[in-house]
Amino acid sequence: MNGTPAPDLWEELVTSALLGTDRRTPPASAPGRPAPAALLDAAAEAAVRRRAGLRPATLPATRRPEPAPQDPRPALPPAAARRLASLLADRPAAGAGRRGTAPDLMELLPQWLALANAHGYAPPAHLLPALLDAARGRTDLRPAALRFAGPRGLWLARLNPHWRFALRATPGSGSGLPAADDVEGTARLWEEGLFAERVALLTAVRQRDPRAGRELLASTWATERAEDRLMLLDSLRTGLGPDDEPFLERALTDRSRNVRATAAELLSALPGSALAARMAARAGSCVAMDRTRGTPTLVVEAPHECDAGMERDGVLPKAPAGRGERSWWLGQLVEAAPLGAWPARLGGRTPREIVALRVADDWRSELHAAWCRAAVRQRDAEWARALLGSPSAPEAGGPGAVSLAERAKLLATLGAEERAGWVAGFIAAHGLSEAFQLLGVCAVPWAAPLGRAVVDALNIARDAGSYPWSFSGVMGLAERCLDPAEAGRLNALQAVPDEPEDASPGAGGYWAEAFQRLVTTLRLRAAMTEELTAPMPEASAEATTTAAAEAGSVPSA
Known part of the structure; x- marks a missing residue:
């Protein structure tokens, strides 16, 4: 199996079969061999290559691949394995129009994968190529498909460049992240790992110990590239808390505007932060209650300029096309201000009562939209209910x-x-x-x-x-x-x-x-x-265990 076939050999074979060998000679056919027989021979060889997942090398192979690692997870029940095969085999016809009454099996694959992962099953080895092909074509499938594919899926992905996405998407290319107590391994991966591995490592450390994750990031912060600092800083969303404020305050002076904006966004999600207090003071000076009118009314005086302090705290000075500068600045201030400050400023009213207030001079949409963004950012359910209102309201x-x-x-x-x-x-x-x-x-x-x-x-x-x-x-x-x-x-x-x-x-x-x-x-x-x-029936379980023990690995070319 050491030839060098064209990447689309399988498609060419299919085309020859559809058109007929008298109209199109099969590719890579042996001289003197009848065309129909040559087509079947080539198809049989290509099918073995596809199932093995190993593309033929341009030079003679020097050594066989290492055996695939064992997957300790239990095998799928036979009926579930057959179902997976049918889901992976379903492909919409080109130019298909009306669907009829047949279910769209490919749309059920994400749900099937979620269920299989929840039960901790391992995939049948012979379906791994089709599973990786499906994940290659649909990025939304990749996290669940790669989790289900497990260590053997990663082993197989190293043998076919079409599946290299699995290695990029999996930190350590299957080697895994260092254990929580492996201080030396953590430091080495942080210093020497690929960027995707470092992001995954920082996220994992933050999940189990936010302080350790922050200190890991701080240890190399000054030497990171601007685009890397942005993504690494975004990892602090995991486990974000008041102890992160000093580090984020320093990031407000970063030379990258995007880094400064992300730091400001994270600080505004901490209602007790100094930045949140500054934003509350600025927003409060723009929105006030007018008690001279018969009906309680909010009046808005948007900022007339974006000063250096506002810029430092993440306010973007340049408004998008078609947007007024003053309304743009106002929206950012209100969005970043802690929602808990408004009831005290507006006469002790509840969020629902504040949202119901009349707003003068057509500022209502702008003000409510900013409160919506603040409620989402601060995960404030009470304000969210107030802004949603009744679902039956006109x-x-x-x-x-x-x-x-x-x-x-x-x-x-x-x-x-x-x-x-x-x-x-x-x-x-x-x-x-x-x-x-x-x-x-x-x-x-x-x-x-x-x-x-x-x-x-x-x-x-x-x-x-x-x-x-x-x-x-x-x-x-x-x-x-x-x-x-x-x-x-x-x-x-x-x-x-x-x-x-x-x-x-x-x-x-x-x-x-x-x-x-x-x-x-x-x-x-x-x-x-x-x-x-x-x-799983007892006999099937025993047969599956015996077969797995005898096989020892996924078949290789």
């Missing part, structure tokens, strides 16, 4: 002081149950047309009230003969996020409904098809869960 479903994008970020600060309840109320009041990005922040599977609200809204749209393709995004989300236990409630919706006179042509058939696909997908997800949680 302004919740249309233009208002708080946009839907901002509401989605605010929802992320709430607990999963409260979040789902708010979105369910929103859908019941405003329908699904504006709810897509709100559904994206809800925990999976959707809580029962949210699932019922989505199904009811889809049913209403179906009965009204609404244009069906405008709901395809929500239907796709439902396939992945609806609790499989809801499948029984959908049986009646699989029939083709009577179409109103003003309905979109063919809408009834589309709705029936979409609900049939939804039910099929939910049942498939339920089967996936059952396959991964079912105990």
Whole structure:
């Protein structure tokens, strides 16, 4: 197997098979060999190479690869292994249009991987190449796929340059990070490791000991490049606390503007920091209560300049195109000010009462948007609830002081149950047309009230003969996020409904098809869960253990 085939040899073989060997000669065929037989020989050899994962070298191999490491995790139950093979084999046809009733298996792969990782299973060795190929094509799959692939996946990735992303994404290329008590190994990796390894090391140290992580970063801070300082400083988000303030204050004088801005953002997330107090004083001087009016009203006087102190504390002086400078500076000040300072400044009012106040001179949208960003940054659930307001309020479903994008970020600060309840109320009041990005922040599977609200809204749209393709995004989300236990409630919706006179042509058939696909997908997800949680039969477990012991490694070329 020491030839040097073209990288797309497999595709050329497939093309020859589709066109016929009389119209296209198979590549790399032996002289005098009949074309059909040569095609089959080449395909057999290429298939072995693909499964082995090792591309032929340009020079004779000097030594065989080391055997793959053992994976101590239990093997997948047989039914789950077969399911994984079918998920990895599913590929959408080029130019595919209408999906019909068949589930989109590739969209279920992330959920399957999450379940398999939660149970701590190891993948079948023969499926590792297909798993790495899938992760190569979809970056969103990589963290879960590489965790599932385990040590053998990394071993295999070293043999094929197409899979080198696995080595880049895994600190230490499979060697792992130093143990918590390995002071010498930690220092050596911090001084000599690749940048990705150093970031992973700093994050790991911060998770177990924030002080040690900060000291590790401080030990080389003065010699780091500006772009590296930015990413390393961002790692302090892990375990961020008041003890980090002195280091972050020093970073405010960094020669890199981006480093200064990140340091200021981190300090503003610490409500007790000196920077937060400075920002509170600045923001407080811009927003005040006007008690001369009949109705309590907030008046806003935005900054007239961005002075050196504001710049040092992270305020960007240059406004984006189309944005006024004064409103740009005001937004940054209010965003960085601790939310806890506002009730005392505004007459002891609660966040809900403050948000309800009238704001003079069209500053309401700017002020509320800045409070939204502050609530998200400071993870303040009370302010988030106040800014979200009632999901049934008229302004919740249309233009208002708080946009839907901002509401989605605010929802992320709430607990999963409260979040789902708010979105369910929103859908019941405003329908699904504006709810897509709100559904994206809800925990999976959707809580029962949210699932019922989505199904009811889809049913209403179906009965009204609404244009069906405008709901395809929500239907796709439902396939992945609806609790499989809801499948029984959908049986009646699989029939083709009577179409109103003003309905979109063919809408009834589309709705029936979409609900049939939804039910099929939910049942498939339920089967996936059952396959991964079912105990392995004793005979199968013994056979798997024996086979693994005899194999000892993934087959190599």
